[in-house]
Amino acid sequence: MRRHARQDNMEQAETVKRKESRSHGDGSFSLEDFSSIGKNVVIECGVLAFHPENIDLGENVYIGHNTILKGYHNNRMIIGDSTWIGQCCFLHSGGGLTIGEEVGIAPRVNILTAQHREGERSAPIRFCDLEYEPVKIERGCDIGIGAIILPGVTVGEGSIVGAGSVVTKDVPPYTVFAGNPAKKLRDRN
Numbered sequence: 599m600r601r602h603a604r605q606d607n608m609e610q611a612e613t614v615k616r617k618e619s620r621s622h623g624d625g626s627f628s629l630e631d632f633s634s635i636g637k638n639v640v641i642e643c644g645v646l647a648f649h650p651e652n653i654d655l656g657e658n659v660y661i662g663h664n665t666i667l668k669g670y671h672n673n674r675m676i677i678g679d680s681t682w683i684g685q686c687c688f689l690h691s692g693g694g695l696t697i698g699e700e701v702g703i704a705p706r707v708n709i710l711t712a713q714h715r716e717g718e719r720s721a722p723i724r725f726c727d728l729e730y731e732p733v734k735i736e737r738g739c740d741i742g743i744g745a746i747i748l749p750g751v752t753v754g755e756g757s758i759v760g761a762g763s764v765v766t767k768d769v770p771p772y773t774v775f776a777g778n779p780a781k782k783l784r785d786r787n
Contacts, residue, residue, distance in 0.1 A: 639660075681699065687708070690708075701740075704744070707746075
């Protein structure tokens with residue numbers, strides 16, 4: 599009986615593997631494609647925007663070269679006024695992404711709003727269901743170079759996330775977090 603169950607699991611995994619891949623498009627856009635766009639927005643060369651119809655850009659926003667705005671078909675990406683996003687960032691809004699006003703996001707930051715659930719051992723994780731959770735970066739935060747913000751996290755107003763940090767839980771307002779996983783270093787004065 600054990601052998602048959604294992605064989606059934608292997609056959610199920612093979613069926614899952616046969617799911618077809620499909621393109622998400624090439625990320626090209628025009629400014630009119632965005633849900634809303636404020637005055638004095640700078641979008642550098644090489645920026646890709648997917649589902650721009652679900653992306654709102656405030657006024658005086660800067661988006662650096664080769665950043666990917668990975669909008670999603672049923673949630674929103676909101677980027678507040680006077681926010682600066684560095685080069686080569688990846689911002690995902692499948693679970694919803696809100697970035698407040700006057701936020702600084704250094705180059706190569708990754709903000710994720712979805713991850714694969716852990717499924718049966720016989721099924722590759724890649725083929726397990728996705729779970730979506732919103733991310734919120736509140737007003738006046740600074741996110742250091744190469745930081746990773748994971749699904750479901752809120753980074754509180756005026757906080758700092760250190761370079762290379764992996765943020766797995768909420769960051770309280772006006773604190774400094776760093777490390778992998780990110781931990782509180784101190785309160786801001």
